[in-house]
Amino acid sequence: MSIGRPITRLLALCGWLTCALCGTAGAQGADAVPGYHRADDRSGQYVVPGLTWQSASRLHRDAGFDGRVDGHVYAQPLYWRPPGSANGLLIVATEANVVDALDAVTGRAVWRTVLGTPAPRSALPCGNIDPLGITGTPVIDPATGALYLDALVVRQNGLAHLVYGLSLRDGSVLPGWPVDVAAGLQARGMSFTADVQNQRGALMLAEGRLFVPYGGHWGDCGDYHGWVVGLRLDKPGVSGAWQTRASKGGIWAPGGIAASDGSLFVSTGNTEGTSTWGDGEAVIRLAPDLHRPASTRDAFAPRDWLELDERDLDLGGANPMPVELHGRRLIVALGKDGKAYLLDRENLGGIGGALDVQQVARRPIRTGPASFAAQDGVFVVYQGDGAACPGGARIDGLIALKVGAAARGGISTAWCAAVDGAGSPITTTSDGSADRIAWIAGAEGDDRLHGFRADNGQPVFTGGGADGRMPGLRHFVTAMAAERRLYVAGDGRVYAFSVGP
DSSP, rough: OOOEEEEEEOOHHHHHHHHTHHHHHOOOOOTOSSSTTTSSTTEEEOTTOOOOOOGGGGGGOOOTTBBBBBSSSOOEEEOOOOOOSOOOOOEEHHHHHHHHEETTTOOOOEHHHHHHBBBBBSSSOOSOOSSOOOOSOOEEEEETTTTEEEEEEEEHHHHHEEEEEEETTTTOOTTTEEEEHHHHHHHHTOOOHHHHHHHSSOOOTTTTTTEEEBBTTTOOOOOOOOOEEEEETTEEEEEEEESSSEEEOOOOOTOEEEETTEEEEEOOOEEEEEESSSSOSOOOETTTTTOOOOGGGGGEOOTHHHHHHHOOOOTTTSSOEEEETTEEEEEEEETTTTTTEEEEBBBOOOOOOOOOEEOOBSSSSSOOOEEEEEEEEEEEEEEEBBBGGGOOOEEEEEEEEOOSSSSSSOEEEEEEEEOOOOOOOOEEEEESSSSSSEEEEOOOTTTTEEEEEEEOOEEEEEESTSSOOOOOOOOOOOEEEEEEEEEEEEETEEEEEEEEO
């Protein structure tokens, strides 16, 4: 069995561990980032004291921040600081199947763990990531100081999706891990083909279990399915699974699984070879035991789901966004058909059961959206090509939707801001409510970090490295905030931005 082994135990580790190992119970601090977009609802809200609309113009890249990592980065970095430690850790997982732990202040390496050989593109039936190792954002259990992730690993008998548990103390593999997903499902009478399944969406911890979503590769090759696989943490192993009944229907959006009200929510992609709805083009609510939903209250799909299947215009490009408006529990789903769907979270409505549907983009929406509440409604910001921007303008960049009512006509476009690139947004405030700024990186475009006032879309910051750019940003990249800094990860490097000296 190919298992991870910590390497490069630096001298800095000893000094860091002196205070870091004071304990891990209750390790989650106010600025902890244990998973994608910080919270289980994937809202992407952060507090950065001192970062206001006025001070944002002074944001600058920290030239003394090292930030070197090994490999291409698609996953969002995470942040962990146990009680008593002077500085926290940035945890960065890469397509080289390497996990780097960096000092969050200096950017210097604290430990590095290699988890086996990633799959070269030549070993895959299709795809656009080379090599393919760790793509989906891992998740941290702050109570135990453990990190969980999925890695595609080359083994003697082929490729395997291995789910690892690592100690955040030193990167060592925890007892009982890794778990071979295909073998675990086979033991439960289910078939999972590792080379056609890809793990792109963020992982989730809920109800004391780990949940891992799966889809396919770019190119839609092979008989893959959308999966959510559950694993026990106390006795590592597969504890249950849900899969789309029809072929394909992948769960591949960067936000992966969103959780709210004790339920898991996923969006699925296009299915194939079926005239009967088989869980594709949908928002699905799952219980933590992953039993198959039997009620239309637990699923939504557009009435034209079959046409969307045929045109590859599915709902799988963005994770569902749980929001609340005047005590009403809602979901906002964004489709590759350019539409925003407003759903009742307690009754998703079955086929065609949306509360409201609005055309908000001219091209497919593929992003990790963020959300926040304001006095006059709830806002969802996403990267796209706005179809209903104020004044009739066509703007490709960061789009802010306003949900002002839980009924038809409740969704409107609040503002649009031009950005060259395809990142995923977050928002920051200086104290939890004031000076909210929406941030997005122009990944695979201008490769700059952009900030906009979240109330009206006015720009407050555009910058990056010494020449204004951060080379090597991958599409869907999302910024992260901790230690009064913003961090953006690119190939081989994490960039840090600070308002201070």
